[in-house]
Every structure is written in structure tokens, then in C-alpha cells.
Amino acid sequence: MPTRTRRPERREEPLSRERVVEAAIELLDTAGEGGLTFRALAARLATGPGAIYWHVTGKDELLGAATDAVLSRTTTTDADPAPQEAIRALALGVFDAIDAHPWVGTQLSGAPPQSPMLRVFEHIGRQVQALGVPQTAQFTAASSLLSYILGVAGQNAANARQCPPDTDRTQFLDTVSEAWASLDPEEFAFTRNVAEQLRVHDDRAEFLAGIDLILTGITARPDPTDPAPS
The missing domain is CATH 1.10.10.60 (Homeodomain-like)
Known part of the structure; x- marks a missing residue:
């Protein structure tokens, strides 16, 4: 055999x-x-x-x-960038993570205090400290950044989930932009005025522009311990 x-x-x-x-x-x-x-x-x-x-x-x-x-994966950096760049990189990392994994945004919105969200808050807070923000304003600065990051990233992911998988982004924005442009000119004057900007906007670029606006406000905020100008 x-x-x-x-x-x-x-x-x-x-x-x-x-x-x-x-x-x-x-x-x-x-x-x-x-x-x-x-x-x-x-x-x-x-x-x-x-x-x-x-x-x-x-x-x-x-x-x-x-x-x-x-x-x-969004809170791990090999380099040691300046605080503002570190915040921008972290914010964009979270934005992209929620965009790729929309369920993350849902989990963060209902997360308990001891949660993965605390990891993001800790990293933001350390960079806020590195910016030299007064101690009495650090919680407000870090909380504002966290709320913006999670809010915008979560809404962006929610919008994507509501659209059919084969949705063409350009066509979708064209349709919405045209709808905005046809609104009542007295009741929606501003919305009509920015309708064309909606058509050509980039989600990630607009997100980072918002981060920069918050950082500008944080760094320009006066120290409450400084004497008021006479």
C-alpha cells in the first residue's frame, strides 16, 4: 500500500x-x-x-x-510639533478617524466620563498648557476645542451616513447650493449669499479653518490676572 x-x-x-x-x-x-x-x-x-x-x-x-x-492612533505623534500644529494634527486625525469609522462619533456622543474621549481631551489640554494659556482659562479653551472637533466631525460623519453610498458629492452640493440660492432673499439673505461657497467648499479645509479661528481666539485672550488698561 x-x-x-x-x-x-x-x-x-x-x-x-x-x-x-x-x-x-x-x-x-x-x-x-x-x-x-x-x-x-x-x-x-x-x-x-x-x-x-x-x-x-x-x-x-x-x-x-x-x-x-x-x-x-490619532493621539500618537513621532515628532514634537509646536502646540498649535499639534492641535491641528490631532483635530484632523480625529476628524479623519470619525469619517472613516462613523460609529466612533456615535460612541463618543454618549460616552461616560471615563472614556476614550478623555484621551483626546488630555492631549488637547496639554497643548493648551504649552500655548501658555492662563490656568483659569485652560478648561474653557480645551473644552471649546474638544466640543468643536467632536461636533463637526460627528456631524460630517452623520451627513455621510444619510446619503446613499453611490452619492456623487459634486452633484449633491450643486443641488443643495441651487436650493439655497433660490431661498427667499429677505428671510435668507446670508444663506443665499454663501450658496456658491457651499458648492466648492472642502470639508477638511473648512474644519481646519474653524480650528484656526478658535486657536486665534485662545491665543489672543488676555490674561485675567493682567491689570486692566487705564
Whole structure:
């Protein structure tokens, strides 16, 4: 009889928390929050739900870990840029992260105090301190930047999710711009006036322009301990 050659056993990569979180991110990107179930995740990882529970206690913890993993990539820098540039880079990183993973914005909007959002707040706050903002104004400055970043990035992602996947951005903006231009000239004078700017605007450029406006206000704000001019 011919000798059978024994096939080598396939060695699977051991399951780890990192693998579970990365698989969850992939599932969230394709199926959204509603599609993230331990059954679906187990199928993706070719394992049983019980093995996943060894690494995370439930869906809430998994969502938090996935959000933290995405945001941690935006708060890591190799260089040591000037504070304003560091804030701009962080802001754009969060904007792009939420644009690529819209579910992150949803998670941040309802996140508890001890959450991935705190990581972003900490990095903003350190740069605000490096700008020399008075201690009494640091919380307001950092909070304003955080609110703007999350608000605009979240709204941008929400707008994208409301449009069909095959939406042509240029055609969409042309349609909205024409609708603005045809509004009542007395009731919507300003909106009509900027309708053409809407047509040609760039979301990321406008976002960074807003960051620059806030930074200008922060750096121009007088120190409350300085004596008032006579």
C-alpha cells in the first residue's frame, strides 16, 4: 500500500484581546453597531463566543475598546510639533478617524466620563498648557476645542451616513447650493449669499479653518490676572 503523507496541522494565531478588538472594528465598519454581535464576531474569528468573553465582558466594553483603539492612533505623534500644529494634527486625525469609522462619533456622543474621549481631551489640554494659556482659562479653551472637533466631525460623519453610498458629492452640493440660492432673499439673505461657497467648499479645509479661528481666539485672550488698561 502506498504510504500516506500526513498533512501538517494548521496553526491558528492565538486569540488575543487585540485580535478581538480589531475584528470588532472591521465588523463595525461593515455592519454598524447593530451588526456587532458576539455570534457574528465569533464567526469572523472562527471561534466560539465563550472564547471572546474571556477577553471582554460584553458589548459595551467591546465598543469602548474599539473606539479607544481607533482614537489612540490619532493621539500618537513621532515628532514634537509646536502646540498649535499639534492641535491641528490631532483635530484632523480625529476628524479623519470619525469619517472613516462613523460609529466612533456615535460612541463618543454618549460616552461616560471615563472614556476614550478623555484621551483626546488630555492631549488637547496639554497643548493648551504649552500655548501658555492662563490656568483659569485652560478648561474653557480645551473644552471649546474638544466640543468643536467632536461636533463637526460627528456631524460630517452623520451627513455621510444619510446619503446613499453611490452619492456623487459634486452633484449633491450643486443641488443643495441651487436650493439655497433660490431661498427667499429677505428671510435668507446670508444663506443665499454663501450658496456658491457651499458648492466648492472642502470639508477638511473648512474644519481646519474653524480650528484656526478658535486657536486665534485662545491665543489672543488676555490674561485675567493682567491689570486692566487705564
